[in-house]
Amino acid sequence: MQPQPERTSDQSTDIALQTSRSDDGSTSDSEQPGGTEYSGQISELDAKVNRLLREKESLIRQAETREREIIDDLNKRANHHNHRVSRLRDQARNQKTVIKKLEQQIYVHKEKIAKLQAMVIARQESALESLNAGKGLAPMDDHEVQGALIRLQENIRSWARKYAVSDVARLENVSEAELDLVVVDLGTYCSEPSWLSLVNRLSISVDKIPAILMQAALANMVFEWIFGNPFFLFRRMETTDSLPLSDGLGQIYGQMRLVDEVEGHAWRSQMLRVLCLPSGQSAKSFLRGQIDSLSSDLAQFFLDSSANALLEKSGGPLALYHRVNELENVLAGAAHLALSLWTQRTNMICYSLDQVDYFWNGDPIAEAHRLHHLDDDDGRLDGTDIVLFVQPALVAFGSVHGEHDDESKIWAAATVLVSDRIADTEPDQSFEMSSSIKAEELDQGKIFPETESSTKLAPS
Numbered sequence: 001m002q003p004q005p006e007r008t009s010d011q012s013t014d015i016a017l018q019t020s021r022s023d024d025g026s027t028s029d030s031e032q033p034g035g036t037e038y039s040g041q042i043s044e045l046d047a048k049v050n051r052l053l054r055e056k057e058s059l060i061r062q063a064e065t066r067e068r069e070i071i072d073d074l075n076k077r078a079n080h081h082n083h084r085v086s087r088l089r090d091q092a093r094n095q096k097t098v099i100k101k102l103e104q105q106i107y108v109h110k111e112k113i114a115k116l117q118a119m120v121i122a123r124q125e126s127a128l129e130s131l132n133a134g135k136g137l138a139p140m141d142d143h144e145v146q147g148a149l150i151r152l153q154e155n156i157r158s159w160a161r162k163y164a165v166s167d168v169a170r171l172e173n174v175s176e177a178e179l180d181l182v183v184v185d186l187g188t189y190c191s192e193p194s195w196l197s198l199v200n201r202l203s204i205s206v207d208k209i210p211a212i213l214m215q216a217a218l219a220n221m222v223f224e225w226i227f228g229n230p231f232f233l234f235r236r237m238e239t240t241d242s243l244p245l246s247d248g249l250g251q252i253y254g255q256m257r258l259v260d261e262v263e264g265h266a267w268r269s270q271m272l273r274v275l276c277l278p279s280g281q282s283a284k285s286f287l288r289g290q291i292d293s294l295s296s297d298l299a300q301f302f303l304d305s306s307a308n309a310l311l312e313k314s315g316g317p318l319a320l321y322h323r324v325n326e327l328e329n330v331l332a333g334a335a336h337l338a339l340s341l342w343t344q345r346t347n348m349i350c351y352s353l354d355q356v357d358y359f360w361n362g363d364p365i366a367e368a369h370r371l372h373h374l375d376d377d378d379g380r381l382d383g384t385d386i387v388l389f390v391q392p393a394l395v396a397f398g399s400v401h402g403e404h405d406d407e408s409k410i411w412a413a414a415t416v417l418v419s420d421r422i423a424d425t426e427p428d429q430s431f432e433m434s435s436s437i438k439a440e441e442l443d444q445g446k447i448f449p450e451t452e453s454s455t456k457l458a459p460s
Contacts, residue, residue: 149412160215217307295331351393391415
């Protein structure tokens, strides 16, 4: 490469002047190489820049317009919501005011109700006192009821032990079918279908079973017929050509309870209380006069029932008289007690296998029979099946004034035998039916004449 000659100051000045003329357009494009091409590009760029600037200004104006529209819309919505919130707050304040007024009214009504209830109770107590003054029945407190039921249960037990066979060998002339019928007639008091299945489920001495079954059968009649039906004394007035009076009254009572439970109990209680008062023509009340005849009918019916197979043979007319008379006394005592309880507004229900089918030591609804020898804290039989209700439980609902019908109390705990291998007090004795008295060889019509049928109790 050849060295370039140094430029003089004059040459540098000329070059600068030419460049200056080119920049300010004083020199023509043809005087610079490529000037025309660059000038066209610059013009295009300038046009694009101007167009973009115009577009930018248009977009800015549109954005500003849109922004104003959005702000206006938001302001409108905010104002609408503010008005709505204000309206809701006003409504809330009004509702609080209304609630306060209603609460005040409720408080006033509660006070009125409490005063009315106090007046009703006072009038009820006055009515009860008036009835008592007229030799009506005074309500029994729970302690008195429980004591009376314990005495009744002991009377049932004593009669059964006294007159049932004490040695199972004396049942050798009794057919298996007759013994099975004793068990079947117990209904919900026994879980077993036959005599042998019952004996196999229990570990007690077989000699003790007749007296226990006799006790259970008598308790079944006493509690299901007398304590289970407030109108049991009306059976004496039943006729064969119309609806039994006791059933009719029971249906009326049931319908009234569906409408008003408290008023239904009040109707039943008041009717029985009035009928327990002596009239001017008789020193004895209407219902009290029914007890002797009813207890006589029930005693005869029980002696003709399937339980008759477990009775000791009578020693003579005098022994038979004492047996019947003592049974009538037990039934009359039960009727007097039940009538006293049914004249109260308390409702009674007997509990057996339908309500209680398992045993738990310590549960107040059922106690193990004394043959189980259970202490209070002995849980060996907890959860076992109840085989036999020797006595049912009697549960009361409500108070003597007809209040708190949803609250219950146990007036008498059930006495039960359960399936176990603990209750043995004597070695098991096998019991075999004589081949001469097997059920299939018996003429059932001769054993149970139609007039002495062991069907469900239905005295006239």
